[in-house]
Amino acid sequence: MTEMRIAATVPVELGQRRYDISIGSGLLPNAAELLSGQLGRKKTAIVTDANVAKHHLETLLISLDAANIKHSAIIMTPGEATKSYAGLAEVCDKLLAAGIERKDHIIALGGGVIGDLAGFAAAILRRGVNFIQVPTSLLAQVDSSVGGKTGINSPHGKNLVGAFHQPSHVLIDLDLLKTLPMRQRAAGYAEIAKYGLLGDQPFFNWLEQNVEVVLDCAQGAVDHAVRVSCETKARIVTEDETEMGVRALLNLGHTFGHALEASTGYSDTLLHGEAVAIGMVQAFRFSEMQGLCAEGTADRVAKHLARSGLPTHVSSITTTLPAPAEMVEIMRQDKKASAGKLTFILTRGIGEAFIAKDVSDNAVVEFLKKDMQQK
Ligand SMILES: NC(=O)c1ccc[n+]([C@@H]2O[C@H](COP(=O)([O-])OP(=O)(O)OC[C@H]3O[C@@H](n4cnc5c(N)ncnc54)[C@H](O)[C@@H]3O)[C@@H](O)[C@H]2O)c1
Ligand SMILES: [Zn+2]
DSSP states (O other), X not given: OOOOEEEEEEEEOOGGGOEXXXXXXXXXXXXXXXXXXXXXXXXXXXXXXXXHIIIIIHHHHHHHHHTTOEEEEEEEOSSGGGSSHHHHHHHHHHHHHTTOOTTSEEEEEESHHHHHHHHHHHHHGGGOOEEEEEEOSHHIIIIITSSOEEEEEETTEEEEEEEEOOOSEEEEEGGGGGGSOXXXXXXXXXXXXXXXXXXXXXXXXXXXXXXXXXXXXXXXXXXXXXXXXXXXXXXXHHHOTTOSSGGGGGGTTHHHHHHHHHHTTTSTTSOHHXXXXXXXXXXXXXXXXXXXXXXXXXXXXXXXXXXXXXXXXXXXXXXXXXXXXXXXXXXXXXXXXXXXXXXXXXXXXXXXXXXXEEEOHHHHHHHHHHHHHOO
């Protein structure tokens, strides 16, 4: 059996729905043992995608077989398009065909697409089935697998149909990142940097020293980055599970970023993390323009993100973007707009983000005119 090393266990304290995030290496080959407390009924269904299945499904199956846990696997087409009504119907019907009952567990083995889709299927199948997250992309390990937001996209927009459904365990095996393409690692890194930028300057300083080793998945560095990210997200989610307040800070760079993603059709032209990287730099530049934050801060953020290979300015987007006023309209349609006013996460410096609910459309349009012309 592969040697296992647990680097950290992060609790997510949500009363009766509390669960642990286990972070380490060699965890997938030992999954049945690690999940023995959960997989009591000896039956499970794995939802994954074809890319992840190729590299990692066999390892999980061997572990389950050794523990005599019956399993079936549902292998979906990789990509955002799978997070759809059709994808949901396919997963639900296959889970029912596999005889999954309320007390059984569904294992989501994949990136954020699989986690969101399988999690939502678990939330609604038989009015709620248990599920376990085994995130395989860096983005899923530091962000989407923690916090209980599940859902699919509608033709009206991203993540518009969903539910809060907490997993019963999150198993983060850092070894799985070794097969993740570098562009996807960088996209996940944007969310790691976000945790420093929103509220933890010492962590951002540490990232400035360690970005390359984190992206290289070097032991010691990647564990630290993933642990701090999960701890931060867990703390914020515990305080505000359903995003009535402080959880909105996690949207740093996302109001700008979502508008860019929507403008590029949620395609491979611009990955979510790439849009967030550009959006975070825009949030800092906008904060500078409003006199909230010292000049030069946005440049420091941009320089750092660029080292991970992330884009930091709209000029790196190859497709034509809508005009500034139209971009603001797109932001307005985002679910984060409430009662007509746009909510932005602005900042007074690195690690000092705050929720700004009264930003005028005009100020944003003026900023975008300036920002989109530069470079
Ligand atoms: N629920 C939340 O709180 C939350 C938060 C952030 C993002 N999200 C959602 O997450 C999704 C994006 O997640 P993502 O970036 O993981 O995308 P993804 O699931 O599409 O994974 C990215 C790509 O990497 C591949 N992949 C994943 N793990 C791999 C591995 N170990 N080796 C090789 N290839 C691997 C996948 O097949 C896919 O092609 C979006 O739908 C977004 O809305 C949800
Ligand atoms: Zn994000």
